[in-house]
Amino acid sequence: MLGGIWGIITAIVVGLILGVIGRLLAPGDQKIPLWLTIVVGVIAAFIGNWLAGVVGVEDTPGIDWWRHAFQVGAAVLGVLAAAAVYPKVAGGRSASRT
Structure with a gap:
């Protein structure tokens, strides 16, 4: 249970x-x-891990720089996509409220 949390x-x-x-x-x-x-960051982590696996660099000695690069790249694209879609979905409401 604690591991899941x-x-x-x-x-x-x-x-x-x-x-x-x-x-x-x-x-x-x-x-x-x-x-x-x-949410975009969590999804980007999964996408980055998947891409690293596809390319074959998901588990390297030391720090997995390529995996992290794929995650950050996915995060940038995800933020851009969310910023383009969110105002339309939110119906013109201000996004400053979190």
């Missing part, structure tokens, strides 16, 4: 970090709420 907490923390990095690296102003930034 830590897994969820870890996913949220990693999602937050990847989402924030994605927002920092994405061009323009992204008007998306914090919760969506976290």
Whole structure:
């Protein structure tokens, strides 16, 4: 039970970090709420891990720089996509409320 809770907490923390990095690296102003930034980051982590597996670099000696690069790239693309779609889905509401 405790392992499952830590897994969820870890996913949220990693999602937050990847989402924030994605927002920092994405061009323009992204008007998306914090919760969506976290969701994009969590999804980017899974996509980055999958891409690293496809390419064959998911498990390397030391730090898996390629896997992290794929995760950050997915986060940037995810933030850009979310910033393009969210205002339309939110119905013109301000995204400053998180």
